Amino acid sequence: MNKAFYVVTLILCGLWFSAAAQPDGMVLVEQDTFMPFYSSNDDSITVKPFYLDIYPVTNAEFLDFVKANPEWRRSRVKSVFAEDGYLKHWAGDLDLGPNAEKIKKSPVTNVSWFAARAYAKWKGRRLPSLNEWELAASASEEKPIAGRDKKFVQKILDWYSRPNPETLPSVGRREANYHGIHDLHGLIWEWVGDFNTVFISGESRADQGELKQFYCAAGSSAASDIDKENYAAFLRYAFRGSLEADFSVGNLGFRTAKDKE
Amino acid sequence: MGFKRDSNLYTLIFASALLILSGCTGSQDFNPETAEIIGEQQAELTMPPNVPPPIERDNATKLIVNMEVVEKEMRLADGVTYTMWTFGGSVPGEFIRAREGDMIEFHLQNHPDNKLPHNIDLHAVNGPGGGAESTFTAPGRETVFTFRALNPGLYVYHCATAPVGMHIANGMYGLILIEPAEGLPEVDKEYYVMQSEFYTEGNYGERGLQPFDMQSAIDENPEYVVFNGSVGSMMKDQSITSERGDKVRLFVGNGGPNLTSSFHVIGEIFDKVHYEGGDHVQTNVQTTSIPAGGSAMVEFETEVPGNYILVDHAIFRAFNKGALATLAVSGEEDENVYTGQQLDKVYQPEGGAIQELPKEERTIPTAETIEERIEFGRETYMSVCQACHMADGSGIEGAFPPVANSDYLNENPDRGISAVVHGLSGEITVNGETYNGIMPRQNLTNEEVANVVTYLLNNFDNAGGEVTPEDVERVREQGPIK
Amino acid sequence: MRFLNVAFILSLAIFVVAGCSKQGKEDVSESDQQMMEQGNHSVHSDMEMRSGEPSDESIYNVSSSWKNRYANRIQLDSLRGKIQVVAMVYTHCEYACPRILADMKRIRDALSEEALKSVNFVIVSIDPKRDTPERLLKFAEENELNDEQWTLLNGETGDILELSALLGVKYKKISETDFTHSNMITVLNREGEIVHQRKQLGNQPTDIINTIETIHVR
Numbered sequence: 001m002n003k004a005f006y007v008v009t010l011i012l013c014g015l016w017f018s019a020a021a022q023p024d025g026m027v028l029v030e031q032d033t034f035m036p037f038y039s040s041n042d043d044s045i046t047v048k049p050f051y052l053d054i055y056p057v058t059n060a061e062f063l064d065f066v067k068a069n070p071e072w073r074r075s076r077v078k079s080v081f082a083e084d085g086y087l088k089h090w091a092g093d094l095d096l097g098p099n100a101e102k103i104k105k106s107p108v109t110n111v112s113w114f115a116a117r118a119y120a121k122w123k124g125r126r127l128p129s130l131n132e133w134e135l136a137a138s139a140s141e142e143k144p145i146a147g148r149d150k151k152f153v154q155k156i157l158d159w160y161s162r163p164n165p166e167t168l169p170s171v172g173r174r175e176a177n178y179h180g181i182h183d184l185h186g187l188i189w190e191w192v193g194d195f196n197t198v199f200i201s202g203e204s205r206a207d208q209g210e211l212k213q214f215y216c217a218a219g220s221s222a223a224s225d226i227d228k229e230n231y232a233a234f235l236r237y238a239f240r241g242s243l244e245a246d247f248s249v250g251n252l253g254f255r256t257a258k259d260k261e
Numbered sequence: 262m263g264f265k266r267d268s269n270l271y272t273l274i275f276a277s278a279l280l281i282l283s284g285c286t287g288s289q290d291f292n293p294e295t296a297e298i299i300g301e302q303q304a305e306l307t308m309p310p311n312v313p314p315p316i317e318r319d320n321a322t323k324l325i326v327n328m329e330v331v332e333k334e335m336r337l338a339d340g341v342t343y344t345m346w347t348f349g350g351s352v353p354g355e356f357i358r359a360r361e362g363d364m365i366e367f368h369l370q371n372h373p374d375n376k377l378p379h380n381i382d383l384h385a386v387n388g389p390g391g392g393a394e395s396t397f398t399a400p401g402r403e404t405v406f407t408f409r410a411l412n413p414g415l416y417v418y419h420c421a422t423a424p425v426g427m428h429i430a431n432g433m434y435g436l437i438l439i440e441p442a443e444g445l446p447e448v449d450k451e452y453y454v455m456q457s458e459f460y461t462e463g464n465y466g467e468r469g470l471q472p473f474d475m476q477s478a479i480d481e482n483p484e485y486v487v488f489n490g491s492v493g494s495m496m497k498d499q500s501i502t503s504e505r506g507d508k509v510r511l512f513v514g515n516g517g518p519n520l521t522s523s524f525h526v527i528g529e530i531f532d533k534v535h536y537e538g539g540d541h542v543q544t545n546v547q548t549t550s551i552p553a554g555g556s557a558m559v560e561f562e563t564e565v566p567g568n569y570i571l572v573d574h575a576i577f578r579a580f581n582k583g584a585l586a587t588l589a590v591s592g593e594e595d596e597n598v599y600t601g602q603q604l605d606k607v608y609q610p611e612g613g614a615i616q617e618l619p620k621e622e623r624t625i626p627t628a629e630t631i632e633e634r635i636e637f638g639r640e641t642y643m644s645v646c647q648a649c650h651m652a653d654g655s656g657i658e659g660a661f662p663p664v665a666n667s668d669y670l671n672e673n674p675d676r677g678i679s680a681v682v683h684g685l686s687g688e689i690t691v692n693g694e695t696y697n698g699i700m701p702r703q704n705l706t707n708e709e710v711a712n713v714v715t716y717l718l719n720n721f722d723n724a725g726g727e728v729t730p731e732d733v734e735r736v737r738e739q740g741p742i743k
Numbered sequence: 744m745r746f747l748n749v750a751f752i753l754s755l756a757i758f759v760v761a762g763c764s765k766q767g768k769e770d771v772s773e774s775d776q777q778m779m780e781q782g783n784h785s786v787h788s789d790m791e792m793r794s795g796e797p798s799d800e801s802i803y804n805v806s807s808s809w810k811n812r813y814a815n816r817i818q819l820d821s822l823r824g825k826i827q828v829v830a831m832v833y834t835h836c837e838y839a840c841p842r843i844l845a846d847m848k849r850i851r852d853a854l855s856e857e858a859l860k861s862v863n864f865v866i867v868s869i870d871p872k873r874d875t876p877e878r879l880l881k882f883a884e885e886n887e888l889n890d891e892q893w894t895l896l897n898g899e900t901g902d903i904l905e906l907s908a909l910l911g912v913k914y915k916k917i918s919e920t921d922f923t924h925s926n927m928i929t930v931l932n933r934e935g936e937i938v939h940q941r942k943q944l945g946n947q948p949t950d951i952i953n954t955i956e957t958i959h960v961r
Contacts, residue, residue, distance in 0.1 A: 242399040
């Protein structure tokens with residue numbers, strides 16, 4: 001009896017502790033194992049626990065960043081870190097333009113990988129790794145790993161095949177997923193720290209080696225677990241493969257992550 | 262001696278002059294790889310069914326092609342839309358016309374509002390990936406590569422970004438023509454026609470924005486097989502046209518992604534087919550096979566005025582999935598080639614060896630109630646009428662009038678009876694659209710006709726009511742009405 | 744009469760020959776001109792002096808710190824001032840990396856003495872755990888990479904990632920012992936701006952050699 005009470009207290013303390021340590025605006029994604037779509041069966045990936053932003057970084061938040069870091073203003077940024085279209089949807093260095101009210105809570109886009117990385121660093125954080133992002137994003141509203149949930153997957157696919165709206169809606173308008181994270185799907189693409197580990201060349205049909213399944217996923221019956229889920233992931237990987245670190249893309253933003261101490 | 266030497270010299274000079282002449286300017290020895298590039302120009306691109314004008318140049322040039330990739334919602338059929346991924350804003354993509362030997366500087370622009378990276382594989386390219394590798398382009402970017410048009414012919418181009426099948430299934434294909442150095446024979450009309458399939462979640466005709474359905478693409482079971490990107494893209498006032506006596510050339514491609522087309526024009530014989538888009542010509546062809554990712558150039562003379570229907574002769578694709586288009590030929594009739602109907606009379610062979618089966622022998626259920634009538638009528642509709650008037654009664658625009666919500670039928674149900682028992686030809690107007698086709702007389706009993714017309718009246722948003730076998734008999738006696 | 748004929752054909756032949764050779768000549772001069780223009784452009788961007796802030800396009804805008812084969816700390820921008828031929832590889836690699844190294848040596852051997860004076864070769868390891876400074880030293884000795892001409896760098900994972908992003912190099916650890924990676928060789932001018940990249944194995948490094956020969960002239 002006494003022993004049980006002791007254990008329960010310990011667990012409760014532990015819970016309280018971890019809740020208290022939660023960084024602002026982030027939630028913990030517990031350690032988990034998932035199967036990246038290009039893997040063969042014994043290639044599941046275990047991701048250590050980490051914190052991830054509940055929402056993508058917004059225009060207003062990014063504005064604070066460039067205010068504090070003049071070298072990341074549109075007119076001052078070094079071209080080696082961001083190409084011409086950097087923050088092109090803003091009216092000026094510190095001016096969100098006539099749509100300011102409408103877009104300040106929208107995710108910031110047209111930011112290069114270098115800029116996203118600098119923002120995260122400024123916040124004392126980092127960009128999530130590709131595997132961390134994919135793990136967090138494989139959660140539906142109900143399940144941590146929902147890759148086989150047809151409805152979940154179809155919703156993602158539908159978004160991928162629709163053009164962008166004129167102005168992006170605010171973050172957080174969709175339901176949070178299992179982890180309490182919003183907008184991993186259905187709003188923007190997101191940078192990951194190691195985006196350049198994707199070996200999809202322009203000639204996808206000739207991509208060789210470990211990522212052979214990239215093109216086999218187009219319907220090879222041999223790979224039985226290749227299904228629509230993989231198609232959604234396939235599109236994401238192909239998108240990442242088309243990027244370079246200085247690109248500024250109209251529907252590409254980011255969120256930050258942090259190690260669990 | 263002197264003469265002989267002179268003669269030798271003469272021959273020698275003559276021969277060497279000939280040699281030089283042919284080496285430098287002879288068209289048979291035109292070498293597209295080394296032909297001199299003179300000047301540069303912007304390629305004129307056209308949306309289907311139009312084709313840029315023939316190339317007048319007799320030299321190779323630097324040809325600049327600017328092609329923009331646009332992802333947008335477009336019409337797939339009436340009331341049905343689909344998010345198309347397009348080369349140049351149309352499906353199929355813009356037509357590119359170049360000349361053998363041209364140095365083609367290709368600019369691929371991915372619109373900033375697009376969601377996905379794209380590239381282009383032109384089958385006219387000699388080089389890895391057909392340009393795919395050099396044109397992998399993120400949204401809001403432009404890539405450039407240059408290739409030399411070494412092989413004349415009609416080639417497909419398409420997107421080859423992973424997942425390739427999905428990019429093609431969503432509309433990313435088109436045609437590029439490399440004219441031979443000596444040009445193509447002159448014709449009066451040229452058109453661009455490309456067949457392809459669409460795989461949607463909803464069934465054929467199901468309204469609204471239809472998402473792509475992966476499984477049916479893998480199963481190669483499309484809901485839509487269409488020419489130029491949508492059902493009815495070349496029907497009625499959008500029909501392609503020619504005049505009597507015109508020489509017509511169709512540049513026909515097949516974007517796939519899966520099916521091979523059995524391309525046929527009803528009522529025409531192709532005088533010439535450059536099958537597979539290559540040099541060889543087959544003459545007098547009825548139907549030509551066009552593989553996915555392949556093409557053909559077909560030529561024919563439109564001798565007789567009238568409407569000619571382009572189909573995939575795998576015929577259910579034409580009448581049930583949308584692979585129909587119209588070539589409208591205007592001009593004076595020429596009875597020397599085609600007379601039109603000259604006679605229509607009762608045919609009674611002597612001896613009467615072949616007869617219709619006695620009607621009594623067919624087991625036709627007799628409907629006791631209007632519900633039964635509707636139910637039996639539904640069966641008859643599905644087996645007899647649905648192929649043309651479609652399962653949902655919507656018909657096929659420009660070819661077969663709708664029986665759904667049909668003012669023609671509701672105003673006077675006897676018209677429906679008459680069409681079934683007497684057949685129907687000549688112009689009629691249904692829901693504001695004019696149709697000018699032929700419906701053959703159907704070999705059905707009075708009971709069956711009563712059932713099917715009653716089924717129609719009580720379905721598809723029609724006005725309701727019942728038709729009895731007696732009504733049918735009356736209309737049979739009375740003769741055709743419109 | 745016959746003479747006239749002969750003369751006519753002769754002159755025709757000459758005319759045609761002239762036409763042919765004129766065409767050839769134009770081709771040559773055009774491509775020469777293109778090359779000169781490219782050369783001029785590069786020379787121009789190389790004219791900026793090595794002083795003060797790095798230029799906007801310079802990779803020396805990042806201030807990462809690395810270890811060389813002697814475990815001495817060096818800053819990335821200490822490479823400024825020389826033309827750099829850079830590859831990102833790992834020393835345990837058995838297939839592509841030896842070929843990249845062989846190509847770098849071929850470039851070295853093909854360069855004029857003048858050019859070679861202003862060029863340095865950089866090998867950045869993408870496998871920092873195993874490619875310690877000691878390992879790099881041993882690798883350099885085995886492959887005869889002298890200290891004057893070759894810089895071998897060991898760094899932090901984040902800095903390697905950043906440099907790869909700057910150079911457009913992709914790499915990924917695929918097992919405990921192996922990486923996949925782009926087989927890229929990059930030429931940086933004295934300012935640290937990318938002036939040429941060869942993306943695939945198998946091409947002759949002629950373009951790299953030509954680029955360096957053009958830009959080393961101050």
